Amino acid sequence: MNLIQLVIMIGIISVASIVGYIVINSTLFGYAIDESLKKSALIKDKVESLQKSMTNANINDDKGVNIDTMFQFKRAPEFQKIEDNINTKRNMPVTIASLKGDVVLVNFWTYSCINVLRTLPHLEDWDTKYADSGLVIVGIHTPEFEFEKNTENVKSALQRYGIKYPVLQDNVYGTWNAYENSYWPRMYLVDAQGYIRYDKIGESDYDRTEKVIQFLLNERNANKSIKNINHNNNTYPYFDNSKVIQNATNNTVANFLRQPVDFSKIQTPELYFGNQSSRSAIGNPEGFHLGQTIDYFLPSSYTSSSMSNSSTKPNTIYLEGKWKNNPDNVELQSNTGHILLDYSAKSVNIVVGVNSSDKNESQVTVYENNSLISNKSKGIDIGINSKFIANEPRLYNIVNHGSYSDDSHILLIEIHGKGLQAYVFTFG
Numbered sequence: 001m002n003l004i005q006l007v008i009m010i011g012i013i014s015v016a017s018i019v020g021y022i023v024i025n026s027t028l029f030g031y032a033i034d035e036s037l038k039k040s041a042l043i044k045d046k047v048e049s050l051q052k053s054m055t056n057a058n059i060n061d062d063k064g065v066n067i068d069t070m071f072q073f074k075r076a077p078e079f080q081k082i083e084d085n086i087n088t089k090r091n092m093p094v095t096i097a098s099l100k101g102d103v104v105l106v107n108f109w110t111y112s113c114i115n116v117l118r119t120l121p122h123l124e125d126w127d128t129k130y131a132d133s134g135l136v137i138v139g140i141h142t143p144e145f146e147f148e149k150n151t152e153n154v155k156s157a158l159q160r161y162g163i164k165y166p167v168l169q170d171n172v173y174g175t176w177n178a179y180e181n182s183y184w185p186r187m188y189l190v191d192a193q194g195y196i197r198y199d200k201i202g203e204s205d206y207d208r209t210e211k212v213i214q215f216l217l218n219e220r221n222a223n224k225s226i227k228n229i230n231h232n233n234n235t236y237p238y239f240d241n242s243k244v245i246q247n248a249t250n251n252t253v254a255n256f257l258r259q260p261v262d263f264s265k266i267q268t269p270e271l272y273f274g275n276q277s278s279r280s281a282i283g284n285p286e287g288f289h290l291g292q293t294i295d296y297f298l299p300s301s302y303t304s305s306s307m308s309n310s311s312t313k314p315n316t317i318y319l320e321g322k323w324k325n326n327p328d329n330v331e332l333q334s335n336t337g338h339i340l341l342d343y344s345a346k347s348v349n350i351v352v353g354v355n356s357s358d359k360n361e362s363q364v365t366v367y368e369n370n371s372l373i374s375n376k377s378k379g380i381d382i383g384i385n386s387k388f389i390a391n392e393p394r395l396y397n398i399v400n401h402g403s404y405s406d407d408s409h410i411l412l413i414e415i416h417g418k419g420l421q422a423y424v425f426t427f428g
Contacts, residue, residue, distance in 0.1 A: 073195040081174025104190040111157035114426040139167040147393035192220040265404040267344035271425040274328040283316035314342040329421040339413040345427035353393025355419035362417030
């Protein structure tokens with residue numbers, strides 16, 4: 001082999017080596033990229049799985065969080081555009097930032113909503129049991145009706161329902177929107193680092209919510225035991241139905257709110273008088289006309305002594321008298337008026353008030369199925385002779401039967417006193 005052939009041979013070997021190196025390393029690099037992507041996807045799946053598990057309160061053990069909380073959960077928004085601070089020290093503002101280090105239950109509510117009111121005994125119980133261990137409940141009062149924007153009305157409700165924890169007035173929905181909320185009631189549990197760890201819409205699931213409270217407090221307190229935790233899940237003695245029935249005979253507000261509700265047996269939905277929801281539930285032929293005063297008439301078959309449902313629809317409101325049609329209520333303009341309803345439920349509530357400019361009280365008498373409400377079926381706001389006085393805007397419980405029935409009831413409400421404003425019927 002001469003010198004030229006040797007040089008050519010060395011050149012061929014060098015080129016082959018370079019090409020081989022490139023091919024091998026390209027393959028290894030591609031493999032590394034592929035494995036890295038697979039690992040990233042696996043980590044993402046694990047994180048999403050863990051986040052879902054924690055968000056759904058998988059708290060069978062107290063091991064806490066094994067991954068950076070910041071990576072998993074949303075930070076609780078700050079309270080925004082609060083107009084008044086009630087039940088706070090010297091009425092000073094309460095903020096999410098100032099509560100860092102505590103477990104915070106942010107509760108969106110409004111004081112005339114029956115779904116909200118039925119949650120209050122549980123909130124008050126948790127406040128009593130866990131405040132010393134680091135739980136702070138903050139009620140965000142976001143009004144449904146105009147009268148709920150009045151601070152004095154809210155304070156009156158706090159006294160009526162025994163609420164001692166801080167309540168912030170969210171009249172312009174600043175905090176409601178910051179939390180992207182759409183419901184009354186709604187509870188958020190915020191951990192000691194300021195992250196939302198639990199989100200509960202509506203009623204029920206009280207045992208589950210309390211377990212999350214306990215879990216977050218244990219996490220905050222480095223797994224130290226918490227006073228008053230009942231690990232037998234017998235958190236509320238009134239969960240015993242026999243005790244509920246016995247207590248209900250006392251007809252107190254608290255015992256009424258603790259009564260069990262079977263939503264499957266409530267055949268009548270919420271019924272609004274105004275048209276701020278989808279539409280007014282008024283069924284008179286005269287209809288609802290915003291801003292106008294309408295002279296309504298009941299079918300001739302309906303009086304307090306003789307009731308028939310032959311010419312009306314169930315779950316529909318019928319009026320008698322002159323009523324002004326306002327956005328969120330109807331307001332009695334005549335000295336007397338009537339409200340008629342064919343309903344099916346165990347209990348009936350009506351949200352009413354009186355026009356503040358009139359400074360009047362309205363006397364209301366309630367009839368059911370051709371008779372005054374009996375003592376065993378009267379609501380907690382019904383007094384002697386099946387009457388109550390509407391003197392402040394709030395929810396009035398007017399019927400409270402001992403049990404559910406498949407039969408419907410004909411309710412007739414007789415009003416004496418101009419200026420009564422009717423907002424909504426709710427049921428239990």
